[in-house]
Amino acid sequence: MLQKLRKSVSGILGIALIILLVVAFAVWGIADSFTSMSSTVVAQVGDKTVSADEYRLRYSQQLQALSRQLDQPISREQGIALGIPQQVLQTMIGMAALNNATDNMDLAISDKAIAGLILDDPAFHGPNAKFDETTFRNVLRQNGLNEKLFTQDQRSFATRSQLLDATVNIASIPKPLLSRIYNYVLEQRVAKYIIISPQSVGDIGEPSEQELVDFYTNSKLRFSEPERRRATILAITPSRFAETLTISEEDLLAEYDYRQSEYVTPELREIDQLLINDEANIEIAQKMLTDKKPFVEIVSAVGQTLDNTDIGLVSRGDIISAELADEAFKIEKGQVSELIEGPLGSVIIRVRDIQEGQTTPFEDVREALLADVKSIKAAEELISFSELIIDELAAGERYEDIAQKFDLEINSIEPIDRGGAQADGSSSPVLEKYNEALERIFDADIADDIPMLELSDGTTYWVRLDEIVEPYSKPLNEIREQVISQWKTLEQASLLESMASNLVETGNRTGSFEDVEKSLDQKAFVSEPMTRQLRNETFSADGMQKLFDALEKEFVWAPVGFGDSLIVMQVSRIYHPSENNPKAFDKISATETEKYRLDMTNQLVAALQKSFGVKMDAQGLERALTLN
Numbered sequence: 001m002l003q004k005l006r007k008s009v010s011g012i013l014g015i016a017l018i019i020l021l022v023v024a025f026a027v028w029g030i031a032d033s034f035t036s037m038s039s040t041v042v043a044q045v046g047d048k049t050v051s052a053d054e055y056r057l058r059y060s061q062q063l064q065a066l067s068r069q070l071d072q073p074i075s076r077e078q079g080i081a082l083g084i085p086q087q088v089l090q091t092m093i094g095m096a097a098l099n100n101a102t103d104n105m106d107l108a109i110s111d112k113a114i115a116g117l118i119l120d121d122p123a124f125h126g127p128n129a130k131f132d133e134t135t136f137r138n139v140l141r142q143n144g145l146n147e148k149l150f151t152q153d154q155r156s157f158a159t160r161s162q163l164l165d166a167t168v169n170i171a172s173i174p175k176p177l178l179s180r181i182y183n184y185v186l187e188q189r190v191a192k193y194i195i196i197s198p199q200s201v202g203d204i205g206e207p208s209e210q211e212l213v214d215f216y217t218n219s220k221l222r223f224s225e226p227e228r229r230r231a232t233i234l235a236i237t238p239s240r241f242a243e244t245l246t247i248s249e250e251d252l253l254a255e256y257d258y259r260q261s262e263y264v265t266p267e268l269r270e271i272d273q274l275l276i277n278d279e280a281n282i283e284i285a286q287k288m289l290t291d292k293k294p295f296v297e298i299v300s301a302v303g304q305t306l307d308n309t310d311i312g313l314v315s316r317g318d319i320i321s322a323e324l325a326d327e328a329f330k331i332e333k334g335q336v337s338e339l340i341e342g343p344l345g346s347v348i349i350r351v352r353d354i355q356e357g358q359t360t361p362f363e364d365v366r367e368a369l370l371a372d373v374k375s376i377k378a379a380e381e382l383i384s385f386s387e388l389i390i391d392e393l394a395a396g397e398r399y400e401d402i403a404q405k406f407d408l409e410i411n412s413i414e415p416i417d418r419g420g421a422q423a424d425g426s427s428s429p430v431l432e433k434y435n436e437a438l439e440r441i442f443d444a445d446i447a448d449d450i451p452m453l454e455l456s457d458g459t460t461y462w463v464r465l466d467e468i469v470e471p472y473s474k475p476l477n478e479i480r481e482q483v484i485s486q487w488k489t490l491e492q493a494s495l496l497e498s499m500a501s502n503l504v505e506t507g508n509r510t511g512s513f514e515d516v517e518k519s520l521d522q523k524a525f526v527s528e529p530m531t532r533q534l535r536n537e538t539f540s541a542d543g544m545q546k547l548f549d550a551l552e553k554e555f556v557w558a559p560v561g562f563g564d565s566l567i568v569m570q571v572s573r574i575y576h577p578s579e580n581n582p583k584a585f586d587k588i589s590a591t592e593t594e595k596y597r598l599d600m601t602n603q604l605v606a607a608l609q610k611s612f613g614v615k616m617d618a619q620g621l622e623r624a625l626t627l628n
Contacts, residue, residue: 042620043089045096046612050089052624057144059088059625076625085625089616095160097608102159109158115344117154119277133275133308147311147320151343168600171593178589185588186577188529191547192513193569194520195538195560196503201495204488213476215487220473222486228415228423228469231441233434234399235409235461236386241378247370255373256362263365266316267357271328272309272350275342276302282346286339295336295350313355324349379458386452386460393449399464415469418442437463456619493564500557500566507555507570516568529575537562547571 043050062084067074079085118124119131123139126132140150173181207215216223256263272295276282281302288298299306319325320343327337328349337349392402403410411430414422420431420438431438433455440450440463450463476483503516513524527539532548535541543558550556550571557568577584 041617042624043093043096043614043616045093045609045614046100048096048099048612050092050096052620055089055092055621055624058092059085061143062088080625085621089621093609093614093616094605095156097605097612097614098160098163099156100612101608102156102163105163107159107162109155109162111343114151114154114158117158118151118344131277133304137311146314146318148318151320164601168597168604171597171600173589173593173596178585178592181592182585182588183577184532186531186584187548188531188575188577189547189571190529190573190575191527191539191569192524192572193527193538193567194503194513194516194522194524195565195567196496196499196520197563197565198492198496200520201492201499204492204495207484207487207491212480212483212487216476216483219486223479223483224471224473225423226417227471228417229441229465230415230467230469231413231437232399232464232466233411233413233430233437233461234389234403234464235411235434235459236382236389237409238375238378238382238458241381241385242374245374245377245381247373247377252366252370252373253362256365256369259369260359263360265358265360267329268313268315268355269328269351270313270353271311271319272299272306272352273311273324273328274299274302274304274309274348274350275345276347277345282339285346285348289336289338289348295348298336298348309350313353320344375458382458382460389462390452393462399462413437413441415467416441434461434463437461441465456622496564496566497557500568503568504555504557507568511553513570524570526572529573535561538567543567543569 040052041049042052042055059079063074063076063079066079066082066084074082118136121131124131124136126135137147140146145153274285274295276285284301285298288301293301296306299309316325316329319328324340324342324347327340328351331337331349331351333351333354335351337347340347340349389402389406389408392405397405399410402408411434413428413430416422416428416431416438418438420428420435422428434453436453440453444450444463444465446465446468448465450465452460452462454460503519506515506519507513517523530539530544530547532544534544538561539547540559540561543560546556546558547569552571552574555568555570557566559565560567
């Protein structure tokens with residue numbers, strides 16, 4: 001809040017309606033820098049911004065899509081836990097970087113081409129397999145879009161496609177490499193195997209005193225207490241000033257006038273929009289307009305229905321083009337326009353009803369405005385007061401004395417480790433509120449001046465590092481049972497690995513499982529043919545790696561897929577994929593080429609983001625999610 005107020009304390013919102021991007025690319029990692037921005041912008045790439053409104057809508061759409069996919073509603077909290085907010089933002093930032101690049105290259109697409117793309121899209125076709133306006137509007141409505149936003153999105157998508165089609169989308173993988181990948185992916189192996197559990201090694205017994213002491217001495221890090229630090233926090237909250245502030249009626253009225261645009265509801269109109277694409281129907285409509293035929297008859301004559309033409313209650317900004325908007329908001333209620341050339345074809349507009357624009361009276365917003373102005377003024381007072389505290393600290397005053405002198409909040413943080421845990425394992429209650437302080441506490445040395453920090457509610461606070469408790473090892477007599485338990489666990493694992501190694505050595509020497517089976521008094525299993533991608537409770541990733549690295553008839557061992565047991569395996573048979581399988585080859589080729597191009601796209605986007613620069617507003621993102 002302080003950073004925002006230092007730029008502007010007027011509180012005026014300039015709400016910009018930015019393109020809503022429907023088609024999502026892969027999730028790109030970003031080297032981001034956090035900064036403070038306008039309250040309506042959550043991120044900026046070059047001169048392209050991501051608005052809070054756009055971000056909220058995209059996030060809601062992603063939640064809805066995931067809910068449909070899982071056939072159950074996904075809450076905002078579940079979405080956050082799944083990392084969806086970060087995925088949505090990173091996707092939007094990636095596309096903003098590409099949009100900057102297309103602008104710099106002067107890439108463009110004509111209105112006629114955009115119209116053709118929309119008219120030819122099967123998603124908007126009706127029962128007659130042709131463009132259907134009702135279907136078009138229903139699809140947009142389901143996705144929270146209007147015609148204008150969708151058309152803008154299609155234009156941006158088309159120019160991005162021009163860039164990608166001319167660069168990464170023409171990249172291909174050399175055929176010899178594809179052949180190697182084909183063999184790698186489809187090769188199959190049969191394993192003969194036995195599983196040995198920790199119980200196979202028998203009773204471990206108790207360690208001797210010397211073994212226990214040696215284990216403890218050599219493994220002290222296992223039983224050591226981490227470094228802990230004690231600190232103090234001195235805080236100022238905006239509410240301290242808001243309670244005592246008095247705002248005059250004159251100042252409140254002046255602020256109301258300054259924010260006038262926030263309280264204006266634009267004029268809305270109920271509109272019918274008849275879209276005609278073919279020349280024959282355009283001629284029919286033109287003649288009927290000349291003959292002053294009713295709108296309903298014109299609609300029927302060109303083979304459409306009134307349901308097709310109803311675009312509902314809209315504002316000027318909701319209409320697809322400025323020319324259509326000017327005409328729609330110029331004619332009177334009940335009037336019908338002449339034929340107008342629009343982006344998607346010829347259009348006739350009828351205005352069914354008009355809702356005049358309104359301004360919310362001062363009296364209706366007075367209390368909310370007063371609270372907001374007080375909040376801003378309180379933040380201004382906090383800035384001034386924080387400078388006074390900085391002067392006190394610079395003069396060497398103690399936190400405790402400053403808190404007593406100015407009646408400020410002061411909190412002690414008991415010794416904590418780097419994870420914020422206290423000696424008893426519980427989290428520090430102070431850090432639940434001042435969580436950013438943890439990193440600063442462990443980055444500082446005693447007597448360092450830690451810069452002032454700020455919470456999202458405007459609270460400013462200072463952190464003082466009071467004590468560093470060095471790491472130490474607990475005496476053996478205090479943790480004897482714990483040390484014995486650890487020794488047994490590790491000794492058992494070590495003996496099990498030695499057993500597995502000996503079994504592998506026996507198998508590789510004899511070339512068969514016979515002696516291995518005899519030594520364990522159990523029979524080996526034989527797997528089905530497996531590809532290297534297989535993972536289950538029996539075969540772990542490490543096990544499959546070793547199995548496919550080994551030669552035919554060779555023995556290897558590895559951990560099982562789940563649990564503490566080990567698996568001893570022999571490569572029983574190797575099946576190489578058939579070279580006469582063009583369908584499989586083409587499928588792998590398509591998959592690997594797509595991955596290759598995606599990787600190149602990621603590199604391109606990362607380079608563009610670095611070139612244009614990325615800024616994000618952490619507090620703005622939090623506010624956008626809160627309002628979602």
